Amino acid sequence: MNNYKVLKILATKQNVFVRYKCSQRKILPKDRALEHFDEFYLQVFGNKWSSVRQGLLGKQKYVAVINNYSDTEQVISTLENCGALNMRALFNVRKQNLQENYDVLKRDRYLRKIWKLEKELDKSVNSVNEHSEEETKFNEQFDKYKMLSLNYKLNHANYDDSRYIDCTAGLSANTLQEFIPATQIKGKDKDYVLESEYYEYCKEDGDFNIPVEKEYDLNFPEHLNVYCFPEGSGNKFTQPRKGSTGVHNYYILDGGSVLPVLALDIRPGNTIMDLCASPGGKSFIALQTLYPDCVVSNDISKSRTDRIYKVLGEYFYDLEERWLKTKRIKVTQNDGRLISGEYYDRVLVDVPCTTDRHSVKENDNNIFKSTRLKERLKLPEFQTELLVSALKMVKKGGIVVYSTCSLSPVQNDGVVYMALQELWEDSNMEFVVKNLNFALAQTQDVFKLADANIFRYGNVVLPSTHQNYGPTYFCKIQRIK
Ligand SMILES: C[S@@+](CC[C@H](N)C(=O)[O-])C[C@H]1O[C@@H](n2cnc3c(N)ncnc32)[C@H](O)[C@@H]1O
Numbered sequence: 001m002n003n004y005k006v007l008k009i010l011a012t013k014q015n016v017f018v019r020y021k022c023s024q025r026k027i028l029p030k031d032r033a034l035e036h037f038d039e040f041y042l043q044v045f046g047n048k049w050s051s052v053r054q055g056l057l058g059k060q061k062y063v064a065v066i067n068n069y070s071d072t073e074q075v076i077s078t079l080e081n082c083g084a085l086n087m088r089a090l091f092n093v094r095k096q097n098l099q100e101n102y103d104v105l106k107r108d109r110y111l112r113k114i115w116k117l118e119k120e121l122d123k124s125v126n127s128v129n130e131h132s133e134e135e136t137k138f139n140e141q142f143d144k145y146k147m148l149s150l151n152y153k154l155n156h157a158n159y160d161d162s163r164y165i166d167c168t169a170g171l172s173a174n175t176l177q178e179f180i181p182a183t184q185i186k187g188k189d190k191d192y193v194l195e196s197e198y199y200e201y202c203k204e205d206g207d208f209n210i211p212v213e214k215e216y217d218l219n220f221p222e223h224l225n226v227y228c229f230p231e232g233s234g235n236k237f238t239q240p241r242k243g244s245t246g247v248h249n250y251y252i253l254d255g256g257s258v259l260p261v262l263a264l265d266i267r268p269g270n271t272i273m274d275l276c277a278s279p280g281g282k283s284f285i286a287l288q289t290l291y292p293d294c295v296v297s298n299d300i301s302k303s304r305t306d307r308i309y310k311v312l313g314e315y316f317y318d319l320e321e322r323w324l325k326t327k328r329i330k331v332t333q334n335d336g337r338l339i340s341g342e343y344y345d346r347v348l349v350d351v352p353c354t355t356d357r358h359s360v361k362e363n364d365n366n367i368f369k370s371t372r373l374k375e376r377l378k379l380p381e382f383q384t385e386l387l388v389s390a391l392k393m394v395k396k397g398g399i400v401v402y403s404t405c406s407l408s409p410v411q412n413d414g415v416v417y418m419a420l421q422e423l424w425e426d427s428n429m430e431f432v433v434k435n436l437n438f439a440l441a442q443t444q445d446v447f448k449l450a451d452a453n454i455f456r457y458g459n460v461v462l463p464s465t466h467q468n469y470g471p472t473y474f475c476k477i478q479r480i481k
Pocket residue numbers: 257275276277278279280281282283298299300301304334335336337350351352353
């Protein structure tokens with residue numbers, strides 16, 4: 001074989017090798033994320049997953065939170081002329097309907113009881129089993145009321161019970177297996193393992209149960225004005241603009257972000273810690289209730305706290321003199337896990353998570369990059385540390401809201417469970433988780449929430465093609481001792 005031929009064969013081989021390498025599919029982080037979610041979330045959400053998936057991949061929907069320090073009335077009337085609706089008004093209409101439905105249902109149950117009693121007493125009736133026209137009509141009407149929303153029905157079942165319900169079973173090793181599906185993860189130096197095993201959530205739970213208390217109302221502060229476009233509307237808010245007062249007119253953010261702040265139930269004079277605050281959207285909402293005496297917006301890094309200063313500077317005129325010097329707003333740069341000796345009425349802990357919507361759409365800064373595997377697997381542990389820290393800094397009677405923008409039961413209820421278990425073992429503090437299913441029934445014209453049986457402690461705003469907010473998980477926890 002002459003040299004020319006050898007070179008040619010080598011070149012061909014190399015070419016084949018290069019082509020072989022090219023044909024090996026490079027998995028992009030967003031594809032890996034979707035693959036993971038398809039496997040994991042299908043088991044959690046069942047046949048709802050395909051619509052949630054479509055939502056995640058579709059266009060996210062935003063709401064506008066009005067800046068009370070701008071030309072408020074003019075801004076509101078402009079938005080209303082464009083077809084935007086006030087979220088508080090939507091909640092109130094639904095709340096009123098629910099109350100009316102409940103009253104009718106209550107009245108009819110009462111009537112039914114009387115009617116039965118009368119039947120029993122009426123000896124002249126030929127057969128008690130024979131349905132009169134009146135009875136059939138009544139039953140038809142009764143059935144109609146039974147068709148009320150799922151949330152309403154679910155909660156109504158216990159409506160007359162004591163507000164304190166028995167401690168739920170907690171996440172024992174077995175129950176955890178039930179709701180944390182056994183998806184598999186390949187670790188760098190490990191074979192495939194169960195996701196639940198990886199996070200070591202299967203350890204024995206001892207006697208620990210989380211007390212859960214039902215909550216019947218969601219307080220929407222009177223000065224907080226949030227505007228949204230109706231379900232199915234393709235309208236969008238234009239970019240915020242400066243008005244005559246020198247500050248921006250509204251802040252645009254995912255609609256789901258409003259619920260964790262509402263769940264905080266902020267009251268006049270409250271002191272609030274927003275532990276993972278950047279860019280500051282939820283601190284902004286808290287401030288727009290006009291209730292807090294002080295909001296501390298904390299984040300871990302300089303660049304992230306700079307971002308908070310920038311955002312707040314756009315919305316609060318003379319931020320330095322009027323807000324920072326008077327300590328109505330504090331911007332701090334601390335690792336939220338290490339803060340101690342500070343106590344607040346309300347603590348919001350909106351932790352870093354798998355940011356599911358971002359993860360299936362963008363490759364940049366994606367936690368599903370193979371180089372970030374360890375970080376991803378450590379997330380629940382990290383989130384638990386942040387929540388434990390938040391729970392330690394809330395005053396007795398105060399409220400902590402834990403939130404994520406992930407659908408993962410491990411990062412959501414799993415973390416709530418782990419944090420509360422840790423404090424149950426290591427401190428004499430006591431907490432109760434607030435079941436918001438009933439209270440959230442009033443939000444059903446605005447948000448698609450996951451069925452009440454999917455998450456045990458918190459609630460999730462589910463993305464969908466018609467109402468594409470979220471995902472937002474939030475869990476309300478009150479310190480009682
Ligand atoms: C989901 S984002 C918060 C979004 C924010 N709450 C909002 O609504 O605009 C999570 C934030 O947590 C911050 N963070 C990460 N680790 C932290 C830590 N140990 N302590 C405090 N903040 C942390 C990140 O820098 C990031 O800004």
